[in-house]
Amino acid sequence: MSTIAAQIANKLLEIKAIKLQPNNPFTWASGLKSPIYCDNRVLLSYPDIRNLVKNALADKIRVFKPFDVVAGVATAGIAHGALLADILEKPFIYVRSKPKGHGMQNLIEGRLPENSKVLVVEDLISTGKSSMAACDALIEAGADVIGVLAIFTYGFESAKKVFTDKAIPMDTLSNYRNLLDEALYINYISEEEKSILESWNKDPKTWGENLI
Numbered sequence: 001m002s003t004i005a006a007q008i009a010n011k012l013l014e015i016k017a018i019k020l021q022p023n024n025p026f027t028w029a030s031g032l033k034s035p036i037y038c039d040n041r042v043l044l045s046y047p048d049i050r051n052l053v054k055n056a057l058a059d060k061i062r063v064f065k066p067f068d069v070v071a072g073v074a075t076a077g078i079a080h081g082a083l084l085a086d087i088l089e090k091p092f093i094y095v096r097s098k099p100k101g102h103g104m105q106n107l108i109e110g111r112l113p114e115n116s117k118v119l120v121v122e123d124l125i126s127t128g129k130s131s132m133a134a135c136d137a138l139i140e141a142g143a144d145v146i147g148v149l150a151i152f153t154y155g156f157e158s159a160k161k162v163f164t165d166k167a168i169p170m171d172t173l174s175n176y177r178n179l180l181d182e183a184l185y186i187n188y189i190s191e192e193e194k195s196i197l198e199s200w201n202k203d204p205k206t207w208g209e210n211l212i
Helices: 004-014 040-045 047-063 076-088 129-140 157-166 176-185 191-202 204-210
Strands: 018-020 036-038 069-073 092-095 117-125 144-153 170-175
Touching: 004 018, 004 040, 004 047, 004 144, 004 170, 004 176, 018 176, 040 047, 040 076, 040 117, 040 144, 047 076, 047 144, 047 170, 069 076, 069 129, 076 092, 076 117, 076 144, 092 129, 117 129, 129 144, 129 157, 170 176, 176 191, 191 204
Parallel strands: 069 092, 069 117, 117 144, 144 170
Antiparallel strands: 018 036
16 A cells, blocks of 8 residues: 555554554553554654644645634644744744643643634644644634644544534545555454454444453
8 A cells, every 4th residue: 555644554554653562452541442552642753744744734734724823732742733834934822721821821832823724733623622722722712723643532422513514614634444444454453453444433332342
């Protein structure tokens, strides 16, 4: 496979930024059992992959309306957003998950000009809640959020609904379907394991309850 989505999925598996363990699932902080673990911070340690992602993000902006400012979502989206802003030569800001506990108690760090059109950058779309919280903070500050761009998404229907309900476009470089196709193609998983992974994606909340 040679699409950019497949290339990125391949690299994330190669450096173990994404791990698939359908027969030995992880336990998320929420307590949910999951056959996948994703930490895109890892790719920052690999210059060639970092550049692949940076350039892919820069190419992907064509699907969005023009914008003035790039905003990273703390913490994992900060580095990728800053890299994108640098290649585009655009201003960069970032949005905290909660206001800083001292000083100016900022929620948004950096200078956000009035009525700015902002592209939000995330590393991962899971439930979509952290992305939308950042969008809400920017909108409240007077920005026009033109969309959210991320490296990877689990592709949950509930997350898609979060963006649809707020009429905020969202796109990613790769996604769960791309990942499974690539993992099968390179023999990282079997057809049986792919089926297990697909079943989790359809119903992640109850999937773990059916484990023996």
